[in-house]
Amino acid sequence: MKIVDYNKVINHNLSAEEKIPGSLTILDKDDQNTLSQIQEELGEFWRKRQIFRTNTEAHLSVLNNSKHPTRASKYWQSVREMTNGMEQIVRTSFDIKRNLLKIEETKLIVDKLIKKNKEKYKFKILKLQILLEEMEFNKIIRNSEIKDQVREVKMWTDICKDLDNGSFNTIDPDDHQAESLKVYFENRLKALGPGSDMADVMTTRGMVKSASELTDDSGKLLSFKKAYALEGKDIPLIQEKDTNHDEINTWARNKKK
Numbered sequence: 001m002k003i004v005d006y007n008k009v010i011n012h013n014l015s016a017e018e019k020i021p022g023s024l025t026i027l028d029k030d031d032q033n034t035l036s037q038i039q040e041e042l043g044e045f046w047r048k049r050q051i052f053r054t055n056t057e058a059h060l061s062v063l064n065n066s067k068h069p070t071r072a073s074k075y076w077q078s079v080r081e082m083t084n085g086m087e088q089i090v091r092t093s094f095d096i097k098r099n100l101l102k103i104e105e106t107k108l109i110v111d112k113l114i115k116k117n118k119e120k121y122k123f124k125i126l127k128l129q130i131l132l133e134e135m136e137f138n139k140i141i142r143n144s145e146i147k148d149q150v151r152e153v154k155m156w157t158d159i160c161k162d163l164d165n166g167s168f169n170t171i172d173p174d175d176h177q178a179e180s181l182k183v184y185f186e187n188r189l190k191a192l193g194p195g196s197d198m199a200d201v202m203t204t205r206g207m208v209k210s211a212s213e214l215t216d217d218s219g220k221l222l223s224f225k226k227a228y229a230l231e232g233k234d235i236p237l238i239q240e241k242d243t244n245h246d247e248i249n250t251w252a253r254n255k256k257k
Contacts, residue, residue, distance in 0.1 A: 051148040052085075055155055063159075066191075069183040072168035072176030075160060079173070082156035085149055092146045099142065103135050179219030182211035 027035070035042070053062065062081065063074045110128050113121040169175035185207040192201050214222050 046144075051145055052152040053155075058155060058159060066187045067184055068180070069187065070168075070176060070180045071163055071165070073180035073184070075163040075168065075170065076173045076176065078156050078159045078163065082153055082160065085153040085156065089146055089149050089153065092142060092149070096139070096142050096146065099135055099138055103132060103139070106132050106135070178211070178215045178221035182208075182215055182219070185211050 025032075058078075058081075063077060068074045068077050106128055110125055110132070113125050113128075118125065164170055185204060189204045189208050192204060214224070214227050216222055
């Protein structure tokens, strides 16, 4: 069996115009001639078609100011997009390897059937040859997808570098969320109108209220204990290791009110 260099095949930019029209033998002669006449254009359009998001879409759509209102929230969304893309590249590479292996296995089966009795197994051979054509086409598709996804991952990496100006925490994604989510919830509430779903209205109002009560003036998240204490509300009787007896008695008094 031929040893396949998977990395070489995966990185190879296949020429689509040499493969796609030639596999469409099911078409009548006129349609085949039509595709042959525009073969060069088909190849050009195939190579430059958009598969994953462009730089403009990333900036204006994904990282829009309504959903990601702060520099930090844009940064961490970019990290999420980049890592998701990298995960998909790895998963796609497994699909490509399995497909390449299946192609080699199918070719061996066809060769054996031809040598054994071509006439006897002609229909089985034809089915396997159709399967081979399909797998070859899948190889072209997956190679073009993985190539463009590498481009997108690089794009998100560049955006992360562009956003990182040292003004926010790039180690802990939770650090910015009290501030960022508060603004996002307020933006979401402003977008609701008379015709909005009641459940959505109630949920959004609840998120805005929670974000307002559980953040301090600097935008940092408060614990429930501290937030309730600041507002003089009832505090559940919870004993913690770092809690002194006076605080516990205060909780108990509030609980009885």
